Amino acid sequence: MAIDGAGKTVATLKPKEKFDFFHDERVRSVAYQILTACVVGWLAWYLISNTAHNLQVRGMNTGFGFLSATAGFDTDFKLIEYKPGVGTYGRIFLIGCLNTLLVSFFAIIFSTVLGFAVGVLRLSSNWLVARLALAYVEIVRNTPLLLQIIFWYVGVFALLPRVKNSLDLSAGAEVAFLNNRGLYTAWPVPDDLFWMTIVAFLAAVVGVFVLRRWAHKRQDETGKQFPIWSASIALLIVLPYLVYLASGSTLNWDVPTLQGFNFAGGAALPPAFLALLVALVSYHAAHLAEAVRAGILSVEKGQTEAALAIGLRPKKAISLIIIPQAMRAIVPPMISLWMNVVKNSSLAIAIGYSDVVALFMQTALNQAGYAVEMVGMTMAFYMFISLSISGVLNIYNKRVQLEER
């Protein structure tokens, strides 16, 4: 409907759309997309079938049947049961993936914590602290990671005392040892009733979430604050401990003891794992520290002043006003940093940590010889992990970004 000059409403006909199949924009865009999909699909098909054909022509075995064949070699660090001659190549792949994930998981957590701490310290008003943080960041950030990994391994962990002179980390209690073969600690062996304690712990975790919501709600309504941190920690410790005592279950400890050449029993982490972890953490924390510093500096000074002006204490001002705004700038570089931790863990091969590249793409490939499949599987694994990390963090990123209304 439209209004003509005289103020009367007149019915205007929607102009009849002339549909020209060959010049229509929608048809064209769909056609281009189909064409692109076809080209990509054809290329993928061509690459795969051509590879298979070439391998066959050259008399090389192809396919994934090898995954169920038994592997004859052993590995020194595994999280799941494996015996040479019984376990399969598929299991070797799994062991390698788990080892990569283990070191990446801890490296991500520690480097994030350390990175945030150093990033804040870089901005400290204390001259010495700020300079020390700067020196750390610049030294670590400007040397190659591979060099640092080898340094930590050859220069630090390999120089620890030998097995017979192990350092007792538990100050005489003889439950944790450190030597140049690794870190050995006592490991709990739960008995039959221990599940009750675990259930209690899970209940405590749920309880913490409920408590937080309640505390938030109460603060919104009445303005009263609740000591949520101390209450949560108390809940997480006290509840499982009471159940542990009440259930009468016992927790035995498997203590490492020196037998023959090595320590036996307990849990052991090889020096290669420790060296890799320390190198990854220190290297990536330095990178993250710069992102954190940049993020904090990106928040206008007026925000701090305003926060202080309305009476927030400096600590509260940082945690409630500055950090949430800084996160907008910190999260995107943090996403790529976390993915880099996972990918860089493949440098483990330099010092003999059994990650997926060393164990599967190196040892297994040399034994079985399925180069194309094994390299492909390793690449797919890294891609899957990287895409998962970026997927999850992107959701988080959307939440911290500015919401425009």
Next chain:
Amino acid sequence: MKPNSFVLSVAAVVAMSFAGATVATAKTTLEIVKERGHLRCQVGPASPGFYNLDAKGNWYGSDVSICQAVAAAIFGSKTKLEIQSVSSQVRFTALANGESDMLSRTATWTLLRDTQLGLDFTAVNFYDGQGFMVPKDSGITSAMQLKGATVCVLTGTTTELNLADFSRVNNMNIKPVTFEDSNVRNDTYLQGGCDALTNDKSGLASNKAAFPNPGDHIVLPETISKEPLAPAVRQGDAQWFDIVKWTVYTLINAEELGVNKANVDKMRSTSTNASVRRMLGVEGNLNEGLGLSKDWAYNIIKEVGNYGEIYEAYMGGGKLGIGISRAGSANDLWTKGGLMYAPPFR
């Protein structure tokens, strides 16, 4: 450390994906090599004795000599050669897709490799076996005492598998610590990070020679595996297979017949031994089946020497050698109780 090994593997896989579907060669490998004007021979990252670099960046070693011998057989000159140093993950792929014409690197001849990787092993040029080295002050004198020990091992070889087999058969629960780089492995061993180091015995000899105090370490008497090392070629070209195989046999036969680098000219003109005359191309037409010139074997010996000379120079007590004694070992001639035996020139 070979930081580029991942890149290389990926590159090899990519190359395999794009390579034209028809390698199927109207041309034989010999024709391709001749047309190119030089031989592409693959070795591994430097390993003393077998293949190593001198101060000028030239390759030398017993396996390099095999490459040179094949080049001499085809071109009459050992310098018409391109040595390719390739990481162990992609060695067989690089041979299969035609990057290399042959490989002459400490590759152990095994059933799986012979039948499933598209390659053929030619003739054994070194009999090796895996052993253990321990610090002398450990008091260990036999591999059977290594129960529960931590053993440093290099990845990318059959050594890991042999170690696991040995541990399994003898119920010894040996813990392998696997390295990609021999320097890091040696360092770990020297710092006491492992109780023993395992490698092929030839490798142990060269490792030990490079240690600060070689006398502080001993190689245990046990040999836990058979490691026949042989040059390998791509499957499916019988003539090329014969050329590489008979190049190795020429080296061995030459030693047995007493022909060496110094006397080969004299032998060619004066020898009355029918075998020598046939080998050096004075009599008969043994070259025809191989598609090489009449003096192919003469060129090999003239340019490179015989098997004994090569062994002495690089594996034995020569200036560049790693000091593995030959007398009485499997690598001695069959006439002296060894296993080096080549079919006759007839």
